Amino acid sequence: MPAARVIATSDPLYRVDVEAMRAALGAAATVSEFSLPRARQTGADLERVVAALEDADGLLVRIGTLSREIIERLPRLKVVALHGVGVDQVDVAAATEHGIYVTNVPGGNTPGVVELTIGLMIGMLRRIPAADRGLRASNDWDGSRFLGSELGSRTVGLIGYGNIARGVARVCQTFGATVIATRRSDAPEEDARVEIVEFAEVVRRADILSVHVPLNDETRGLIDRTVFERMRPGGYFVNVSRGPIVVQHDLVAALQSGHLAGAALDVLESEPPDFSSPLFELDNVVLTPHMAGSSRESLATIARRASQDILRVLQGEAPLHAVNRPVR
Numbered sequence: 001m002p003a004a005r006v007i008a009t010s011d012p013l014y015r016v017d018v019e020a021m022r023a024a025l026g027a028a029a030t031v032s033e034f035s036l037p038r039a040r041q042t043g044a045d046l047e048r049v050v051a052a053l054e055d056a057d058g059l060l061v062r063i064g065t066l067s068r069e070i071i072e073r074l075p076r077l078k079v080v081a082l083h084g085v086g087v088d089q090v091d092v093a094a095a096t097e098h099g100i101y102v103t104n105v106p107g108g109n110t111p112g113v114v115e116l117t118i119g120l121m122i123g124m125l126r127r128i129p130a131a132d133r134g135l136r137a138s139n140d141w142d143g144s145r146f147l148g149s150e151l152g153s154r155t156v157g158l159i160g161y162g163n164i165a166r167g168v169a170r171v172c173q174t175f176g177a178t179v180i181a182t183r184r185s186d187a188p189e190e191d192a193r194v195e196i197v198e199f200a201e202v203v204r205r206a207d208i209l210s211v212h213v214p215l216n217d218e219t220r221g222l223i224d225r226t227v228f229e230r231m232r233p234g235g236y237f238v239n240v241s242r243g244p245i246v247v248q249h250d251l252v253a254a255l256q257s258g259h260l261a262g263a264a265l266d267v268l269e270s271e272p273p274d275f276s277s278p279l280f281e282l283d284n285v286v287l288t289p290h291m292a293g294s295s296r297e298s299l300a301t302i303a304r305r306a307s308q309d310i311l312r313v314l315q316g317e318a319p320l321h322a323v324n325r326p327v328r
Contacts (some may be wrong), residue, residue, distance in 0.1 A: 006307075079308055079309070085108075
């Protein structure tokens with residue numbers, strides 16, 4: 001029986017650990033890469049994408065949008081594995097209708113995202129990037145220019161309380177910070193020290209508001225001018241989730257007015273972003289290029305676990321982390 005074909009959607013900015021995939025799939029499948037466009041494709045562009053993917057038995061989607069128009073024309077496709085937790089890149093309903101499993105990798109990049117979230121918070125509060133830039137530009141050793149604040153003296157408010165947010169909460173608590181969160185269900189028993197409150201109360205009480213929810217129809221534009229106005233004057237904002245959850249021009253306005261003291265962002269409204277945005281000119285903003293889940297360790301873990309679920313489907317078994325129930 002010939003080996004199945006598995007394609008990883010990647011590009012130089014969003015890499016996949018292909019060697020970890022090959023090790024997990026063994027002789028059951030060959031692995032290749034394709035740069036799937038972010039925008040929905042039509043016409044000749046759609047034909048090009050379909051031609052590249054039409055022989056695929058499985059996909060690991062790191063970059064790009066897998067629309068209904070593409071899914072309907074991939075007759076061999078049995079499974080789409082997401083490179084992480086979020087499934088907003090794939091038309092899950094179309095996959096389900098066509099008997100295709102969609103899987104994700106819960107917790108695969110949690111340690112890396114937690115670490116970067118904490119790093120962004122500390123860098124923002126202690127003004128580490130601004131101090132580095134200022135020191136190099138001026139050769140002035142006056143550290144008082146970059147007086148900052150400690151994380152332990154703050155109340156951290158978490159929007160969402162999944163695996164990543166719980167990890168952030170635990171680390172914040174070790175620094176002595178107070179942590180509050182909002183979620184749809186009650187906090188698990190082991191996190192009893194975290195107070196679960198309504199969304200509006202987290203916004204009102206937090207010194208640092210940190211976003212940890214997936215992007216969907218309910219969360220798109222969730223953090224807007226009204227939210228920023230209800231935050232404490234001098235508050236801080238962190239987003240390592242998805243850029244479109246935040247109305248970016250409203251965030252810029254809150255920073256420019258001085259109502260917010262700073263922001264730390266790993267994701268932006270569009271990626272690659274508009275580099276003419278005022279965000280790139282503000283000294284009280286720390287920016288990283290959507291790298292929270294991209295440590296070497298996280299990439300290897302995600303590629304291995306996603307491939308293991310792909311292999312299960314190729315062998316006629318149900319995946320461990322399905323997000324749908326396809327009609328087969």
